[in-house]
Amino acid sequence: MKVLIIEDEAPIAYYIEDSVRSILGDKDMQFFRATSPQGALDIIGEGDIDLCLLDLNLSGRDGYQILEETAHRSFHTIIISAHIELAAKAFEYGVIDFVPKPFNQVRLKQALDRFLSEQRSPHSAKYLAYRMGNKNCLFLVDDIRLLKGCRYLVEAWLKDGKTVLLEKSLNRLEQILPSNFIRIHRSYITPLDQIAAFEHMGGSRYRVLLKDGTEIPLSRERVRMLKNHLIEEKE
Amino acid sequence: MATGELCLHSMTRCENNIHRSEMKTPSTRILVVFMGFFFLMVQFLGSEPLGPAEYDDKKSDGSLATHAFILLSWKLYQGDDPDWAMPETDDSGWKQIENIFAHAQPKAQFWLRKTLTIPMDSDESNPLTILIYNLPTAFELYWDGIKIGENGSVGRNLEEEVPGTTLFIRIIGSSLLQRGEHVLAIRGSNFHVKSPGLFREITIGKWNVINNRLQARVYPRLVFSGFFFLATFLAVFFFFRHKRNPSLLFFGFYTVLNFLQTVWILYIDSAPVSTPFFAVMEPLEIISFTLSYLFLTFFVIWHFRLTRPLMLSAVVSILALSPFIIQEQLMSAVNTSSLMFTAVALVISVASTFRGERGAVLMLIASFSLFLRRLILLFPSLALYLQPMMTSIFRSVLLQGISLLFFLAAISLRIRDENRKLHQLELRSRRLEAELLKKSIQPHFIMNTLLSIKSWFRRDPVKGEAMIDTLAEEFQLINQIMTQPLIDISEEIRLCKSHLTLMGLRCDVGFELVSQGDFDHIRVPPLLLHTLIENGLTHSYEAGEEGTFWLHCRKKGTQMELTVANNGSRIQKLDHQSENSIREGMGLHYIKTRLEETWPGNWQLHAGVVDGLWQVHIIIHEGDTA
Numbered sequence: 020m021k022v023l024i025i026e027d028e029a030p031i032a033y034y035i036e037d038s039v040r041s042i043l044g045d046k047d048m049q050f051f052r053a054t055s056p057q058g059a060l061d062i063i064g065e066g067d068i069d070l071c072l073l074d075l076n077l078s079g080r081d082g083y084q085i086l087e088e089t090a091h092r093s094f095h096t097i098i099i100s101a102h103i104e105l106a107a108k109a110f111e112y113g114v115i116d117f118v119p120k121p122f123n124q125v126r127l128k129q130a131l132d133r134f135l136s137e138q139r140s141p142h143s144a145k146y147l148a149y150r151m152g153n154k155n156c157l158f159l160v161d162d163i164r165l166l167k168g169c170r171y172l173v174e175a176w177l178k179d180g181k182t183v184l185l186e187k188s189l190n191r192l193e194q195i196l197p198s199n200f201i202r203i204h205r206s207y208i209t210p211l212d213q214i215a216a217f218e219h220m221g222g223s224r225y226r227v228l229l230k231d232g233t234e235i236p237l238s239r240e241r242v243r244m245l246k247n248h249l250i251e252e253k254e
Numbered sequence: 255m256a257t258g259e260l261c262l263h264s265m266t267r268c269e270n271n272i273h274r275s276e277m278k279t280p281s282t283r284i285l286v287v288f289m290g291f292f293f294l295m296v297q298f299l300g301s302e303p304l305g306p307a308e309y310d311d312k313k314s315d316g317s318l319a320t321h322a323f324i325l326l327s328w329k330l331y332q333g334d335d336p337d338w339a340m341p342e343t344d345d346s347g348w349k350q351i352e353n354i355f356a357h358a359q360p361k362a363q364f365w366l367r368k369t370l371t372i373p374m375d376s377d378e379s380n381p382l383t384i385l386i387y388n389l390p391t392a393f394e395l396y397w398d399g400i401k402i403g404e405n406g407s408v409g410r411n412l413e414e415e416v417p418g419t420t421l422f423i424r425i426i427g428s429s430l431l432q433r434g435e436h437v438l439a440i441r442g443s444n445f446h447v448k449s450p451g452l453f454r455e456i457t458i459g460k461w462n463v464i465n466n467r468l469q470a471r472v473y474p475r476l477v478f479s480g481f482f483f484l485a486t487f488l489a490v491f492f493f494f495r496h497k498r499n500p501s502l503l504f505f506g507f508y509t510v511l512n513f514l515q516t517v518w519i520l521y522i523d524s525a526p527v528s529t530p531f532f533a534v535m536e537p538l539e540i541i542s543f544t545l546s547y548l549f550l551t552f553f554v555i556w557h558f559r560l561t562r563p564l565m566l567s568a569v570v571s572i573l574a575l576s577p578f579i580i581q582e583q584l585m586s587a588v589n590t591s592s593l594m595f596t597a598v599a600l601v602i603s604v605a606s607t608f609r610g611e612r613g614a615v616l617m618l619i620a621s622f623s624l625f626l627r628r629l630i631l632l633f634p635s636l637a638l639y640l641q642p643m644m645t646s647i648f649r650s651v652l653l654q655g656i657s658l659l660f661f662l663a664a665i666s667l668r669i670r671d672e673n674r675k676l677h678q679l680e681l682r683s684r685r686l687e688a689e690l691l692k693k694s695i696q697p698h699f700i701m702n703t704l705l706s707i708k709s710w711f712r713r714d715p716v717k718g719e720a721m722i723d724t725l726a727e728e729f730q731l732i733n734q735i736m737t738q739p740l741i742d743i744s745e746e747i748r749l750c751k752s753h754l755t756l757m758g759l760r761c762d763v764g765f766e767l768v769s770q771g772d773f774d775h776i777r778v779p780p781l782l783l784h785t786l787i788e789n790g791l792t793h794s795y796e797a798g799e800e801g802t803f804w805l806h807c808r809k810k811g812t813q814m815e816l817t818v819a820n821n822g823s824r825i826q827k828l829d830h831q832s833e834n835s836i837r838e839g840m841g842l843h844y845i846k847t848r849l850e851e852t853w854p855g856n857w858q859l860h861a862g863v864v865d866g867l868w869q870v871h872i873i874i875h876e877g878d879t880a
Contacts, residue, residue: 027797028702029762034709054797076698078797078824101701121705 020048023062025085026074026099027054031120035072035099035127042128043135054078056085068094070134075100075109086112091148091155093186095194097130113144113195137190143197147175149183158183164213164231166192168206176233201248203227203237211248318373322385322459322467325368325438327352334363334410334441339396341437343367354456359390359444363410366440370458378428383464384438386422387455391415393422393442397430412445423468425461474655475516481658482513488662492669501556504549505665511546512654515539540588547595548574550624553661554599554617557668558606570598589628596625613667620660627653682851683739689844690736690781695729706760717759724756735780739852743776746783747805753784754803757791763800765791771807776814779848786818786845786870794822794868804867814874825868849874 022039026032036050051068053059055077062068071094075082082098082105089096090112098109101120109117116130133140146157158177165176166189173185173192185192193202199211209229217227217237225237227245237245329348337343345367351357354366372382384395384403392406392415406418430436440456457464489506518539551570555563574594577587600621606614630653703725710718731749735741747769754765767787787803795801799822806817849857849872856875863869 028706028760029798030706030709030713030760031702033713034705037712078792078795101698101705120701121708 020046020069021051021066022048023051023053023059023068023071023094025053025059025071025077027078031074038124038127039072039131042124042131056080056088059085060088063089063092063094068092070094071096073098073100073114075102075105083108083112086114087148087157088155090146090157091150091186093188093191095134095191097134099127107142110140110142111145113140113147115140115194133194137194139193139198140195144195147185147192149175149185151183156183160196163200163210165229165233165235166200166208167235201241201245203241203245204235205238207235209235211252214245214249217242217245318382318459320460320463322457322463325370325456325458326354328354328366328368330357330360331365331367332360332362333365334408334443335365338365338367339401339439339441340399359447361444361447363408363441363443366442368438370436370438372431372433372436374433377460380460380462381428382426382431383459383461384424384426385455385457385459385464385467386424386440387457388420389422389440389442389454389456391417391442391444391446393418393440395424396437396439396441397426398436399439400430402426402430408441408443409445410443415443415445417446421468423464478655478658479513479516481655482509482516485509485658485662486513489665492665499556499559501553502665504553504556505661507549508546508553509658511542511549512658514542515546540584544575544578544588544591544595547592551595551599554602554621557617557664558602558611558614560602570595574598593625593628596621596628600625612671613664616660616664616667620657620664623653623657623660627657679851682847686844686847686851687736689847690732693781693785693844695732703756703760710759721756721759724752724759728752728756732781738780740777741780743773743778743783743807746778746780747773749781750783750787750803750805753787754791758800761798763798765801765803767803767805769805769807771805772809773807776807776809778816779852782845782848783816783818785842787820789842790818790820790822790868794820794825796822796824799823812876814876816872816874817869819864819867819869821867825863 020043022036024032024035026035032052032054036052039050040048051062053062059071063071071089073082073085073096075098077085082100086096086109095115096113098106098114098117099120099122100106100117103117103119106117106119116133118126118130132138144160147160147163148155148157150156158175162177162179163175164178165174166185167174167176168189169184173187173189175183175185177183189202189206189208193200193208196208200208201211201214202208207227209227213229213231215228215230217225220226223239225239225242227235227237229235328351329345330351331338331345331348338345348367386393386395386405389405392404392408394404394408395402403422403424404418405422407414407416409415438458457467459467486506486509489502489509493500493502493506548571551574552567555566555570560566574591577590577594578584581587581590600618603614603618603621607618703721707718707721707725710721728749731745731752735745735749747767751767754767758765783805790803791801802821804817804819806815806819808815845859849859853874853876858873860871860873861869
């Protein structure tokens with residue numbers, strides 16, 4: 020596992036690294052350290068980071084800059100910062116947890132567990148991002164009709180008809196999306212309000228019909244879950 | 255100025271303009287209140303039953319029964335002959351004076367004659383009375399050839415003459431008084447007068463009217479002497495509370511001198527006549543009179559806070575005192591001088607009103623009243639055209655009363671403004687203290703530092719301990735200095751060094767502070783330099799980069815220069831736009847507020863790259879420390 024720590028004060032960076040190591044035990048881990056936004060982007064560009072631990076106030080700079088730059092990436096981000104007033108906005112960009120400084124081992128473990136066990140983030144994202152050429156583009160989560168997992172990427176079908184490609188896996192996206200987004204299939208996530216109906220095709224095959232007419236497969240294991248969600252919605 | 259530089263200076267003028275336009279309405283309210291007082295005062299002082307200046311024989315409408323008349327037209331002859339008292343004497347060859355107020359007295363023996371027609375019979379209970387006020391120097395009064403009174407002793411020369419009293423009243427006995435024509439003659443001499451002026455008041459009327467007139471002279475003066483006394487007391491009291499501006503002290507001098515003059519005039523009635531009326535001739539009186547106007551002008555100059563008041567006062571004094579050297583007649587010199595002083599006060603008030611200064615209208619009315627008073631007394635013929643308002647003595651006191659009231663109004667307004675400003679300063683001080691506290695124990699700073707200490711525990715516990723000690727030291731220092739508006743710079747330097755040690759431990763690099771220059775007796779607001787150093791640490795250095803801060807201090811007379819420079823590498827690669835927005839953050843706001851609080855309007859701040867170092871340069875003009 021590759022972990023990137025973006026923190027400008029060396030003692031704290033080492034402490035974070037030591038803490039993560041001791042919490043995660045013997046896992047095969049590689050740590051990288053960046054002290055500036057540019058340094059971070061360089062490291063990210065080189066390899067596949069799995070997890071990023073980010074301090075929002077890097078040498079007085081605005082930390083959201085980094086979030087905006089990295090929101091489209093495949094890795095998850097945990098913020099470790101003394102500026103708790105920045106938490107709400109950070110979650111809008113889709114971070115998986117916000118650990119206030121000074122942290123203790125218990126709290127850090129909680130955040131790391133969230134990452135590892137694919138639990139949902141305490142606050143869902145408002146924006147997702149994709150890369151177009153050299154630009155990072157943000158779009159609202161509310162504009163999503165359907166998320167379809169492809170081989171290495173995820174297709175996001177938007178309400179305006181556009182289709183964009185996201186780098187995060189469906190598992191990782193599921194962690195930061197609001198609870199009204201349902202994983203109806205290994206390869207599909209859709210918001211509940213987009214579902215018009217679902218039907219049994221016979222045998223173990225089920226199908227969901229979206230309001231726009233799209234038909235997508237529904238896993239047999241998830242039928243019950245979907246039923247429960249629909250009933251809850253009706254109530 | 256190179257790109258990336260920042261230049262700030264005091265914004266007092268701008269703030270003043272805002273202040274002025276906000277506050278115009280209360281000034282009108284005060285004006286209305288004082289106008290009310292003014293009208294009340296007019297009522298209180300009553301109306302003076304003085305009729306037209308001349309007693310008109312042809313209009314024998316009995317008005318002599320209810321009015322007193324100043325006798326204006328006379329026949330004058332220079333010389334002396336006892337026969338001239340007789341009614342039969344042919345005075346057709348005598349000089350006819352139409353207006354005795356406009357005619358200069360001869361410095362010799364003289365006779366005045368006048369024919370009167372008395373329309374009614376005498377009345378024992380309310381006899382006809384003659385009032386002669388301040389007719390120098392000695393005279394005898396003849397009614398139809400009979401000597402009815404004398405004031406002093408008429409003489410042929412200085413040695414023979416004995417001056418009479420200023421106030422002279424004579425009741426005309428009923429036996430002398432019947433309906434019909436009578437001849438009033440005055441035999442006088444004025445050798446005691448140094449420079450004779452114009453003739454003064456000779457009035458005839460019924461006793462009750464004359465008596466009222468006398469009372470009307472005294473009562474307003476008593477009231478005014480009280481006003482002036484009280485005003486002096488108030489002026490001096492408030493001066494000691496607001497020692498910065500001497501305007502109140504000058505006003506106090508003005509009022510105390512007027513108090514003395516007012517009181518003096520009450521005693522002058524029984525004083526020997528040796529002087530014309532405008533002001534008493536004794537040098538002390540002239541000096542006090544002139545000085546009172548001098549101090550009045552100084553008061554106006556300092557009240558409006560004109561630039562270079564000392565030079566202006568000196569120039570005005572020289573100009574307005576020059577009549578004493580230029581003019582021969584002492585009395586006219588006194589008049590010209592006082593007129594010039596009040597004219598200057600008036601001009602300054604007018605200019606200030608046009609500039610929209612707060613309370614300037616009040617000062618304008620007051621100055622104008624005084625100016626008018628001087629002007630009218632200078633041209634008694636002018637006064638006649640404005641009669642009956644201006645001829646009587648107490649009416650001129652009325653003008654002075656108006657001016658006193660409005661000056662006091664302007665002063666009260668100023669005092670109220672100062673109090674308000676003081677109150678705001680107090681509030682600002684308290685706010686600054688709170689800001690300082692918030693700044694110095696910012697949660698982010700503490701949280702990061704605590705985490706840093708934790709970090710050191712595992713790797714190097716000694717450094718962790720050192721961090722705790724340094725943090726404690728920093729808090730102790732802040733606690734000591736935070737309630738004071740100014741601290742010795744050595745304490746601030748100690749605080750900065752402590753902070754740099756702490757930040758060095760946090761970043762695991764070395765930060766140091768080098769101080770150069772003379773630091774004796776230099777006082778700065780708390781956390782001023784600390785904030786600059788904090789800013790430098792945050793924005794100038796890359797992670798892991800060690801740094802040096804230089805503090806340079808120089809004092810040139812009343813000017814103090816502080817320079818804080820650092821060698822952070824990030825400064826060289828500034829993105830100007832983003833840096834500017836960062837600069838306007840909390841740190842710089844705190845510095846601006848502190849500088850403005852301590853040296854309002856007297857500071858400048860420049861920030862930019864100089865010789866490869868990021869430098870913040872503060873220039874302070876001391877002298878007027880809050």
